[in-house]
Amino acid sequence: MKKLLQSILICCFFCNLSAQNNGTYKSIEEAFNEPYRVQKLLLNSVNFEVFPDSICLLPNLRVLQVLGGNYTQLPEEFGDLSNLDGLILEHSKLTTLPKSIGKLTLLDKVYLMNNELLFLPESISNLSRLDLISLSNNKLEKLPESFGKLEALRTLRLNNNNLRNLPQSFSNLYNLREIDLNFNHFTDFPEILLLTNLERISIENNKLTSIPNEIGTMKYLEVLWLDNNSIKELPKALAKLEFFISLSLGGNGLDVVPIVVTTLKGLTYLSLENNNLKELPESIDELKNLEIIDLENNNLNSLPKSITNLKKLHKLNLKGNSFSVEEKERTKKTLKNCEVIF
Structure with missing residues (x-):
């Protein structure tokens, strides 16, 4: 039994080490031991009341996943994560996004499901590489007129919101392949x-x-x-x-x-x-x-x-x-x- 336990512990150690060597971290504490090596930060079942400003100091972060929490907004410094290409913020109480989100021009996949978003900033139109955005299960009543500038967009999920119409600029989304508008008005x-x-x-x-x-x-x-x-x-x-x-x-x-x-x-x-x-x-x-x-x-x-x-x-x-x-x-x-x- 002791040998089995030792084997499990060794296996867990090397799995964790392998993840870190790949630039993937699963806690903020681990990430800040080697901040320049962090490429993926995957935080599950968090209970943040306030989104940690420190995450915005990870200069090479490419993928950020935060599941859970009670935070309602992101710091304006969020736009400093200039290498970010994947963003997953789900099951929190996010009501808005900072204007600086528009500085994250490498983003191509964004998942913001199950929040409480009321509107999106016009600056979101700067995300010229965005291929997919999921805004399911929020409280959106309208989209910004600039939304049509997301010309690379292929997949758009807007189900379970409070939408009644779409902006005229939608006619510019030539590359859109899939849209979900279920459970709106x-x-x-x-x-x-x-x-x-x-x-x-x-x-x-x-x-x-x-x-x-x-x-x-x-x-x-x-x-x-x-x-x-x-x-x-x-x-x-x-x-x-x-x-x-x-x-x-x-x-x-x-x-x-x-x-x-x-x-x-x-x-x-x-x-x-x-x-x-x-x-x-x-x-x-x-x-x-x-x-x-x-x-x-x-x-x-x-x-x-x-x-x-x-x-x-x-x-x-x-x-x-x-x-x-x-x-x-x-x-x-x-x-x-x-x-x-x-």
Whole structure:
């Protein structure tokens, strides 16, 4: 037992030493034994009431992760971390960012989830290399007009905020590929989002009633998730999108499947869960590439015979519907190469 304990201690020592030799430190105390060697500082489950100014004195710091704490702001000296390219500040009570954040021009990944951010400084537009920023679960009501200057941005996560619109400068985000706007307060689909290169849009749990026909200009769009809005129809222009493969319309109060859905020939994933559907259209077999259909929690008691023509279908979720025992057995036999879930 003693030998085992010694082996564990030796292993822990060398792991810690290896981390330090790679410039990675997991406490402020360790970091300040060799401040010039610190490239990554990873602080988990902290309880800071005030963000430590001393962190701003690490001249070669490239990645900073701080999880937890009750601090509400960062020191203005934060902008002195000129080599920082990755920033993770999560699960604290941060309400704002210092203007000096704009001096961190090497930043390409920023994660600020689960804070209490009310606004962003205009200086954030200076982060010209920013590739990804996650601002999920904050209290943002608007973004600065200068936000559109982040022209390198590819991934933007804004879910669980208080947004109602987006700045006009968004039209300059030519490289944006993915945006998450779930759980905000949009009543209209932001037409400023009609960016040619966007591939994934998630705007669930808002107050949308329609999607503009101009969505047909988004030629690279692959994924559109619209759950828990009040959308009853979709524009015919969606059928023009040759890369479009994933559509989610759960929780929109649908009584019938929107006509355009069966014209979306490239779909591999279709979710219509949590609606009021009593039947599927016979033309569902037009969707030859469908692999997964989610129809949970509707009012279905049978499926159209044409569904057997969906040769690529391998998963069908029918939980929470009104199928009789006999119809369940019949459906499983009919779709014997598909996982049918009741």
